[in-house]
Amino acid sequence: MVSDDLTTPVGIEAKLRRLVTDLTMAQQTLAKVRNDEVDAKHGYEAAKRRALFSGDCPKVARGGYTTADRDAWVDEQVRNLRYQYDLAVAKREAAQDLLRVVRDQAMVVMALANSVRTSYQVAGSGR
Numbered sequence: 142m143v144s145d146d147l148t149t150p151v152g153i154e155a156k157l158r159r160l161v162t163d164l165t166m167a168q169q170t171l172a173k174v175r176n177d178e179v180d181a182k183h184g185y186e187a188a189k190r191r192a193l194f195s196g197d198c199p200k201v202a203r204g205g206y207t208t209a210d211r212d213a214w215v216d217e218q219v220r221n222l223r224y225q226y227d228l229a230v231a232k233r234e235a236a237q238d239l240l241r242v243v244r245d246q247a248m249v250v251m252a253l254a255n256s257v258r259t260s261y262q263v264a265g266s267g268r
Contacts, residue, residue: 147257171237
């Protein structure tokens with residue numbers, strides 16, 4: 142097993158290799174959940190249109206149903222799909238957060254690599 146010691150070039154290289162894998166996985170996950178979000182949005186919006194034009198939808202009329210009544214009825218018809226869409230948005234945002242975290246970790250490890258490299262050069266020079 143490769144050491145996780147980030148004070149050695151070998152340990153840093155091993156960590157960077159793992160981070161490359163993690164970045165790839167995070168990018169793939171983000172691509173998938175973005176597609177899922179788009180699918181959920183289109184499904185929700187299509188269901189909302191179907192409900193709006195349904196024969197059961199309250200018709201807005203003076204002295205009758207208001208637009209608020211109609212909109213509330215439509216929202217009730219599509220509440221589960223709206224929830225699925227909101228969930229897909231949250232998953233996409235979480236995947237974006239993960240990608241940023243992994244990228245930030247890689248940047249920190251690369252900065253650490255520069256520091257370790259400098260330390261090894263100084264130690265090797267007899268200073």
